[in-house]
Amino acid sequence: MSVGIIMLVHTAFDRAEQVARHWAAAGCPLVIHADKSVPAKTYNAFVSALSDLPDVRFCKRHRCEWGTWGLVAATQSAGQLMLHEFEDVRHVYLASGSCLPLRPVQELIDYLAERPQTDFIESATTADVPWTMGGLDHERFTLRFPFSWRKHRYLFDKYVYLQRRLGFRRRIPNGLVPHMGSQWWCLTRQTLSAILSDPDRHVYDAYFRRVWIPDESYFQTLARQYSLQIESRSLTLSKFDYQGKPHIFYDDHLQLLRRSDCFVARKIWPFANRLYDAFMSDNAGAMKRTEPNPGKIDRIFSKAVERRTRGRPGLYMQSRFPVEGRENGLTCAQYSVFEGFGDLFENFEQWLARITGTRVHGHLFAPERAEFSDGQTVMNGALSDSAALRDYNKRAFLASLIWNTRGERQCFQMGPRDHIEDIEWEIAKDPNAQISVISGSWAVPLFKSNRNFADIRQEAARLQQVESKHLDVLRSPWAKARIRIWTMAEFIEAPMEPLQTIIDEIGQQNLRGLAEVPKMADLSGFGQFLQNLKNQGMHPYLMGDFPVEHGLHEPQHATPKPYLVK
Amino acid sequence: MELLREAGIAYRLRWKRRRLLYRALRKRHQLTAVADRTGEIARDAILAAATVRNEIVRLPHFLTHHRQLGVDHFLIVDNGSDDGTREYLAAQPDVSLWSTSHSYKLSRFGMDWLTWLQIRHAHGHWCLTLDADETFIYPHHDTRSLRALTGWLEANDRQSFGALMLDMYPKGPLKAQTYRPGDDPFRQLCWFDGGNYVMQKKPDLQNLWVQGGVRARYFFADRPRQAPTMGKTPLVKWNRRFAYVSSTHSLLPRRLNRVYCEKGGEMLSGVLLHSKFLHVVVEKSAEEKERREHFANSELYETYYDGLIANPDLWCEGSTRFISWRQLEAMGLMSRGGWV
Numbered sequence: 001m002s003v004g005i006i007m008l009v010h011t012a013f014d015r016a017e018q019v020a021r022h023w024a025a026a027g028c029p030l031v032i033h034a035d036k037s038v039p040a041k042t043y044n045a046f047v048s049a050l051s052d053l054p055d056v057r058f059c060k061r062h063r064c065e066w067g068t069w070g071l072v073a074a075t076q077s078a079g080q081l082m083l084h085e086f087e088d089v090r091h092v093y094l095a096s097g098s099c100l101p102l103r104p105v106q107e108l109i110d111y112l113a114e115r116p117q118t119d120f121i122e123s124a125t126t127a128d129v130p131w132t133m134g135g136l137d138h139e140r141f142t143l144r145f146p147f148s149w150r151k152h153r154y155l156f157d158k159y160v161y162l163q164r165r166l167g168f169r170r171r172i173p174n175g176l177v178p179h180m181g182s183q184w185w186c187l188t189r190q191t192l193s194a195i196l197s198d199p200d201r202h203v204y205d206a207y208f209r210r211v212w213i214p215d216e217s218y219f220q221t222l223a224r225q226y227s228l229q230i231e232s233r234s235l236t237l238s239k240f241d242y243q244g245k246p247h248i249f250y251d252d253h254l255q256l257l258r259r260s261d262c263f264v265a266r267k268i269w270p271f272a273n274r275l276y277d278a279f280m281s282d283n284a285g286a287m288k289r290t291e292p293n294p295g296k297i298d299r300i301f302s303k304a305v306e307r308r309t310r311g312r313p314g315l316y317m318q319s320r321f322p323v324e325g326r327e328n329g330l331t332c333a334q335y336s337v338f339e340g341f342g343d344l345f346e347n348f349e350q351w352l353a354r355i356t357g358t359r360v361h362g363h364l365f366a367p368e369r370a371e372f373s374d375g376q377t378v379m380n381g382a383l384s385d386s387a388a389l390r391d392y393n394k395r396a397f398l399a400s401l402i403w404n405t406r407g408e409r410q411c412f413q414m415g416p417r418d419h420i421e422d423i424e425w426e427i428a429k430d431p432n433a434q435i436s437v438i439s440g441s442w443a444v445p446l447f448k449s450n451r452n453f454a455d456i457r458q459e460a461a462r463l464q465q466v467e468s469k470h471l472d473v474l475r476s477p478w479a480k481a482r483i484r485i486w487t488m489a490e491f492i493e494a495p496m497e498p499l500q501t502i503i504d505e506i507g508q509q510n511l512r513g514l515a516e517v518p519k520m521a522d523l524s525g526f527g528q529f530l531q532n533l534k535n536q537g538m539h540p541y542l543m544g545d546f547p548v549e550h551g552l553h554e555p556q557h558a559t560p561k562p563y564l565v566k
Numbered sequence: 567m568e569l570l571r572e573a574g575i576a577y578r579l580r581w582k583r584r585r586l587l588y589r590a591l592r593k594r595h596q597l598t599a600v601a602d603r604t605g606e607i608a609r610d611a612i613l614a615a616a617t618v619r620n621e622i623v624r625l626p627h628f629l630t631h632h633r634q635l636g637v638d639h640f641l642i643v644d645n646g647s648d649d650g651t652r653e654y655l656a657a658q659p660d661v662s663l664w665s666t667s668h669s670y671k672l673s674r675f676g677m678d679w680l681t682w683l684q685i686r687h688a689h690g691h692w693c694l695t696l697d698a699d700e701t702f703i704y705p706h707h708d709t710r711s712l713r714a715l716t717g718w719l720e721a722n723d724r725q726s727f728g729a730l731m732l733d734m735y736p737k738g739p740l741k742a743q744t745y746r747p748g749d750d751p752f753r754q755l756c757w758f759d760g761g762n763y764v765m766q767k768k769p770d771l772q773n774l775w776v777q778g779g780v781r782a783r784y785f786f787a788d789r790p791r792q793a794p795t796m797g798k799t800p801l802v803k804w805n806r807r808f809a810y811v812s813s814t815h816s817l818l819p820r821r822l823n824r825v826y827c828e829k830g831g832e833m834l835s836g837v838l839l840h841s842k843f844l845h846v847v848v849e850k851s852a853e854e855k856e857r858r859e860h861f862a863n864s865e866l867y868e869t870y871y872d873g874l875i876a877n878p879d880l881w882c883e884g885s886t887r888f889i890s891w892r893q894l895e896a897m898g899l900m901s902r903g904g905w906v
Contacts, residue, residue, distance in 0.1 A: 241904045245721060252709040269714055300906055308904030311832040315898040318730045318776055318797050319826045319835035321765060326830040378884035381761020381897075384783045392790035393764035403898065404761035 003028050003109050004089035006078040008071070009097035010035035010064060012270035013046045016097035020050055022280055026105030029055035029086040033074040036063040057081055067149055071183070071215040072208065076196060083193050090116060093186045099236060099266040100249075100279055108235075108263045112186070119191050119227045122181030122234045123220040136160070140212040141178040142169045149212070170210070173203050176221055183215040184236035184266065187223060194226035195219065237262035237294050239301040242309050247301055254278055256300070262292040314403055316396060330430040331402040336411040336506060337427060340438030343415065343445055344488065345518035355516065356506050358409040364401070365394065365418035380404040387419070394423040402432070409506065416442050416466035424473050433481035435474060436502050439467060440488040440543025444521055447529045457536045464542055471542075489544025492520065575770050583818035586809035589674070590681035597643065597664040597679055601656040604639075604687050611638035612712050614694040615683060617676030619645040621698035622654060623846055626748040628698050629658065635702065636712035637694060641687055643679045645670050662687075670859045677810050688804040692716040695800050695814045696838070701752070702729065702800060703891050704836030705902035718905055719834075720803070726817070727801035728825030729836040730899055732758050733779045734888065735843040735880040743845050751841040752888055759783060760886035760897050763796065773797065773816040773823035780880050785870045792866055798838060799825055834903035837894055843880065851875050
């Protein structure tokens with residue numbers, strides 16, 4: 001009893017020959033199918049090169065285009081020839097010219113000999129497979145596909161669309177339940193011969209001829225009719241990318257393939273000399289009689305598919321530039337934006353850095369320069385503090401900053417004095433942003449400043465206008481950030497609670513409450529200051545209500561109690 | 567309306583491409599063959615094309631590196647070298663060399679000459695268009711040859727391949743280094759700016775306009791719009807009807823510029839390690855400033871040249887030390903996309 005190999009070849013004939021000899025050397029009879037589009041000269045050279053092997057046959061040639069019936073026809077011809085020519089073949093293994101046996105062939109023979117009734121063919125109903133292409137799963141079996149997907153995509157799509165509109169459906173013959181799976185299988189003589197000599201075969205053939213990608217469903221469906229025992233997996237390790245194209249194995253996959261313990265892998269790059277050298281020599285497998293375990297390879301390749309289709313969130317680079325809405329995350333990590341805190345508290349940045357252990361910047365969008373933490377002029381990734389460079393593309397600046405500092409949470413200050421136009425929307429829409437605002441506290445530095453009151457009044461009006469627009473942005477229904485807004489009056493009523501909430505959300509170790517609070521600016525006289533602004537015709541309202549009397553009648557309280565705990 | 571506008575742009579670009587090809591055709595007489603070995607180009611050969619001027623210092627490594635990657639034949643135009651570049655190249659067995667003393671700037675920075683050579687010799691080949699100070703790398707380049715890359719690109723229906731130009735610089739003043747021709751220049755130029763790139767999509771050509779890196783940070787911090795373009799499309803399955811528009815930053819037809827994914831995924835891309843800041847740059851800058859052959863608006867770049875002539879130290883606290891392609895890939899400067 002032995003294992004017969006059907007080999008479908010269309011290119012890289014030197015490698016195909018090498019692999020054929022490898023199979024033959026282990027005593028496996030071969031039937032080779034060469035694509036009809038291969039030039040006669042190449043084909044004849046290939047045939048004569050293998051003429052010294054006694055158990056090699058070449059079957060009738062068909063034109064094999066991806067996703068068409070030709071591949072099934074080729075397999076049928078080869079299968080028939082195999083069953084007819086080699087009486088003692090019990091399992092038939094379907095392989096291609098770019099398949100590479102990873103373990104000694106004898107191990108495969110033994111493995112199959114221990115399981116004489118088992119068909120190894122991946123076969124799942126359409127409802128259960130996630131890897132269908134182009135959204136066509138069950139429709140593969142109920143629509144017609146006269147146009148090539150590769151060559152005439154437009155016609156293909158339009159014709160599918162038309163059939164859907166017309167409600168066209170093909171009938172599936174004899175109550176077959178369509179199954180799909182990897183086209184690389186290993187069937188027993190019993191099952192294969194039953195499929196090939198079925199009295200209704202012409203019905204099935206006529207039906208599958210118009211199914212899309214029949215090589216993934218013909219044998220997979222029919223095997224279910226006859227098989228005594230189906231093991232629904234392929235013995236051939238074969239991975240596919242997001243477009244359904246097979247991944248190719250190169251020299252650097254050697255260790256990965258060794259550890260897979262699979263019997264056969266495809267598709268191998270024809271110039272991967274190291275792979276062929278390693279696995280074509282006799283002692284390659286080190287005789288591990290283990291079950292195939294492609295788990296690690298699976299993980300690596302599914303990661304690659306993810307990388308190709310979803311990319312790394314928050315990364316903008318030369319080959320990933322998502323249009324709006326497809327970013328899958330504007331930034332790569334969470335960060336906090338504080339507005340007004342630096343004005344209200346005297347040492348807010350130092351305090352925040354100490355309490356949370358995060359990186360706390362000043363006003364990143366300040367007019368003069370990006371105020372990086374600790375007065376740095378460049379940040380990770382050589383991000384410059386130049387205001388011109390930053391303002392050239394603020395969004396890229398912010399995305400780069402968060403990307404470059406992956407693993408360390410970033411906090412920064414923002415306010416109406418900064419260049420926040422263009423960037424305020426980006427931040428508000430970013431679910432990674434945590435924005436906390438004490439509205440109106442821009443008035444505190446003005447209150448403390450030693451400027452002419454006319455200038456102060458003008459500046460206050462400007463800042464109020466900017467901040468009021470900014471608050472509209474934050475309150476818009478498109479804002480996705482976690483946003484908290486307090487008026488200044490509200491905030492100083494009970495500053496501890498909001499601070500605690502924000503810090504907790506940043507999620508650092510401080511579970512037992514804040515041991516230390518930042519020092520609030522001295523606000524005595526602030527109410528009067530606001531009243532003065534009002535008297536000048538300006539209407540400061542973003543800070544909430546501050547009683548004037550406080551400043552007027554209590555001059556003795558020159559040093560009000562700072563907000564300290566404990 | 568949008569469709570009409572698009573069609574208008576497409577039509578205009580079509581004529582632009584024809585103009586570029588016609589330009590190249592007219593400039594063909596400026597080239598004199600010095601060593602024409604193009605008869606040896608096999609049908610599936612991978613080519614590299616470059617215009618060089620006084621690059622004897624960089625060429626040995628340039629040729630070695632790209633040969634190792636799997637470039638089979640080099641098409642090179644020598645623009646009036648006087649340091650032995652010409653003799654050196656003429657003696658290489660896999661180089662076809664042409665020479666010219668005409669203006670580099672008037673030849674669109676050498677592109678007209680190369681376009682002509684590509685029309686003649688690169689049709690149907692994968693062709694890498696480079697400068698002598700660019701070293702092309704891509705994911706897995708240490709274990710997979712260019713042929714593996716181009717084969718994969720073809721299997722994925724891609725005709726072009728994008729790369730970010732990465733300015734490499736030393737730590738310390740530029741002139742303080744010593745470099746022997748043939749050595750790996752990135753042993754000394756082993757620092758780069760890892761995360762200060764900005765990009766926008768050009769509406770007409772649809773290429774990504776990438777800027778940033780050390781030159782933007784150091785020389786153009788006050789006028790970022792003028793900072794050099796860092797995105798390139800150096801590797802193309804060439805057709806004689808193709809033409810580069812400005813250097814290798816963009817080309818026509820514009821579908822070739824779509825080397826990036828807009829749906830959130832990452833496409834396979836590479837990096838051009840830029841060895842501009844070898845010690846020779848200081849003298850060369852003085853010469854280039856005089857020749858005014860390198861930028862369309864040369865006056866705008868005088869301060870840039872002055873900055874270089876001053877022998878600066880480009881290194882900063884935020885610089886990253888170059889280790890390997892895996893590092894660049896992990897930092898997101900290039901991507902392996904779906905190529906595992």
